[in-house]
Amino acid sequence: MIVTYEIAEADRAAFERAAGAHAAASDTYPGCLRFSVGHDINHPGRYQLIELWHDEHLLNEHGRSEAFQRTMTALKQCRILQMQPDRYKIP
Numbered sequence: 001m002i003v004t005y006e007i008a009e010a011d012r013a014a015f016e017r018a019a020g021a022h023a024a025a026s027d028t029y030p031g032c033l034r035f036s037v038g039h040d041i042n043h044p045g046r047y048q049l050i051e052l053w054h055d056e057h058l059l060n061e062h063g064r065s066e067a068f069q070r071t072m073t074a075l076k077q078c079r080i081l082q083m084q085p086d087r088y089k090i091p
Contacts, residue, residue, distance in 0.1 A: 001059065002086050003049040008079035012045060018074035019049060025067065031058025045081070052090075 007015045019037045026035030031054035040046035053059040062068055 001049075001051040001053070001088070003051075004082075004084045004086075005047045005049070005080055006043075006082035007045050007047060008081055009045060011078035015047065015075065015078045018071055018078070019047065022067070022071040023049070029062050029065070029067065031055065032062065 005015070016037070016039075023035045023037045026032045029035070032051070033054060034050065034052040036050045038048040038050060040048070051059070053062070
């Protein structure tokens, strides 16, 4: 899964803290194989959360987890100008 965010300039530091903390704890998420936060060097307000999960069931479980809900609460404090989630299946 790759989720692309456009964040208002005033909220970028808060977004980076919340998304970075979530990614840093990813080794505690059952089934999470990779969770990274990327910052687009050509578009300062654009970020990508890059997630690789063992299977879709575990990804969906994570979406219902307390850790995910805490992160979403923090991210909702940021002015998100655009968000685009894309799911991919890797054979």
